[in-house]
Each structure stands twice: as C-alpha cells, then as structure tokens.
Amino acid sequence: MVILNAFHLPGPSIMFIERVCVATDGSDIAVQAAQMGALLARAGAGRMVAVSVAQPHFSMPDSGAAVPDTRAEFLRAHEAARAHVETVRRIADAAGVSCEWATPLSSVPGPEIVRIAEEQGCDLIVMGTHGPNDANRLFAGSVAQYVLANSTVPVLLLRVPREASRPEFGEFP
Structure with a gap:
C-alpha cells in the first residue's frame, strides 16, 4: 500500500523532486522505502537525506538492582542509528544518488524526522510503516x-x- 500526502497547488500539478528524505529504522520495509527514495531521487536532482533517530531505551531497575549504564545505552542507540543510515547511503550510492545523513538522539522520532526534512529543504519524505491492517484501528x-x-x-x-480476507460486498442495485 502506498499513501502519498501531498498538497495541491493551483495550476499544473507537477512536482520536481530535488531532495528526498528517507526515514529509516533498519527494518525490511525501511530498506524498501530507501530503494524507492533512491529511485525518486535519481529521477530528480539525485540527492537524498537519510534520517535514523537514535532512540535509547531505559527501564526502571528492580529494587536493589544496579542502575543501568546510561552512557552505554546512548552509545548503543547511536551505533544502531548510524548502521541504519549507512544502509541507506549504500542504496543511494548504488543508484548514483548523493546522500547526506543525520542521526539525532530522541525518544520520540516523529518530530525529529519532520524537523530534519524541513531544515534540509526536502521535497518528499519516504518511509515505511509497520501500522496495523485492522479496519478498527489507525x-x-x-x-x-x-x-x-x-x-x-x-x-x-x-x-x-x-x-487479510477480502471484504464482502453486497449486490449493487
């Protein structure tokens, strides 16, 4: 499924893509999004920005347990994000597209992805989603x-x- 959220301007609706932002979490669908982003960037000006937000994960220790090593968790999160953007960079290189990258640190990736895409002057954000496929959910x-x-x-x-099972449609008059 492909969802494109684009605004419509009066007149001819031609969009020239100069820079594509690819947001990645390292998943298989994120790799496919990077491949799509590279194709779109190559058809335009051939520039990409890869973004992977370094997300540290912390939990409260049990009573009497040692306090977690926060520095090690920040380092782990940053190394994972760097590996994700490196994958996107290799995909861009193979497509003949230049690729800049960013690995901001945040526990909430959405705002960081939007901020970087806007700051870098990107014309399109391409990303995968792991969203549910249930009609009762988003x-x-x-x-x-x-x-x-x-x-x-x-x-x-x-x-x-x-x-998923195909929806059942009743007879149309």
Whole structure:
C-alpha cells in the first residue's frame, strides 16, 4: 500500500523532486522505502537525506538492582542509528544518488524526522510503516502517523501488505 500526502497547488500539478528524505529504522520495509527514495531521487536532482533517530531505551531497575549504564545505552542507540543510515547511503550510492545523513538522539522520532526534512529543504519524505491492517484501528504506525499529520513536506508511506480476507460486498442495485 502506498499513501502519498501531498498538497495541491493551483495550476499544473507537477512536482520536481530535488531532495528526498528517507526515514529509516533498519527494518525490511525501511530498506524498501530507501530503494524507492533512491529511485525518486535519481529521477530528480539525485540527492537524498537519510534520517535514523537514535532512540535509547531505559527501564526502571528492580529494587536493589544496579542502575543501568546510561552512557552505554546512548552509545548503543547511536551505533544502531548510524548502521541504519549507512544502509541507506549504500542504496543511494548504488543508484548514483548523493546522500547526506543525520542521526539525532530522541525518544520520540516523529518530530525529529519532520524537523530534519524541513531544515534540509526536502521535497518528499519516504518511509515505511509497520501500522496495523485492522479496519478498527489507525492505518499507520505512530511514527508514520505523526509525520503524515505534522509535516509540511509531502510524505510517501510504504507498507507491507498483510494477508487479510477480502471484504464482502453486497449486490449493487
């Protein structure tokens, strides 16, 4: 499923893409989003910005347990984010596209993705979503939903289709 959130301007609706922001968490769908981003960037001016937000994960220690090593967790989160943008950079290189990168530190990735895309003058954000495929729930994951709802930059979301039964339609008069 592909979702494109773009604003419509009066007149011909031609969008020239000079710089594509690819947000990645290292998942398979994020790699597919990077490949799509590289294709779109190559068709335009050939520039990408890879973003992976370094997200440290902390938990409260049990009573009497040692306090977690925060420095080690920050380092782990940053190294994971660097590995994710390195994957995007290799995809961009293979497509003949230049690629800058950013690995900001935050526990909430959505605002950082939007901020970097806007600061870098990106024309499109491409990202994967792990959102549920249940009609009773939202169509996108929380990060993708945040970016889609709050970005002034058009957003292209890629999602892996899940196995689902086809909807049953009644007879039309």
